[in-house]
Amino acid sequence: MLSADTLLSLEAAARAAAQASYSPYSKFPVGAAILCSSGKVFTGCNVENASYGLCNCAERTAIFTAAATGERSIAAVVVYTPTTTPSSPCGACRQVINEFGPDAIVISICDAPERLETTLPALLPAAFGPKNLL
Ligand code: THU
Secondary structure, eight states: OOOHHHHHHHHHHHHHHGGGOBOTTTOOOOEEEEEETTSOEEEEEOBOOSSGGGOBOHHHHHHHHHHHTTOOOEEEEEEEOSSSSOOOOOHHHHHHHHHHOTTOEEEEEOSSSOOEEEEHHHHSTTOOOGGGOO
16 A cells, blocks of 8 residues: 555656656657665657667566566556556556556556556456566
8 A cells, every 4th residue: 555645756756757758759758657665666658760660668667677686576567658648557557567566556647636556466466477488
């Protein structure tokens, strides 16, 4: 369970992260903030590429940044999209969240009051993860 203060600061961080989005192709700036079990917060934005298939989502940017500093456990993910309805993470991001946050809270916010609050197991049931390997 996240405190109201923690949630507000994660939401503000996700919105702010979208300002650094490199999205000249989609023109769809997304921001994410993740809370690690260590208590540290990491942010990310989508980073696109002229070879469109190489675009990286905001959630994965944040998670890879955290992992690259040694973090291995994610408690919560907040994703901001510049829309009037909230969007939940894409399938690739759900799989990447599962690696470090199989029980993570996932919150989607947008430019309207509507929001989604769910969990990774609800978004990715019967996930394939580290426990499935030999
Ligand atoms: N995108 C994200 O960064 N996160 C999401 O949850 C949905 C999609 C990005 C990928 C691409 O740069 C742009 O939004 C349009 O799909």
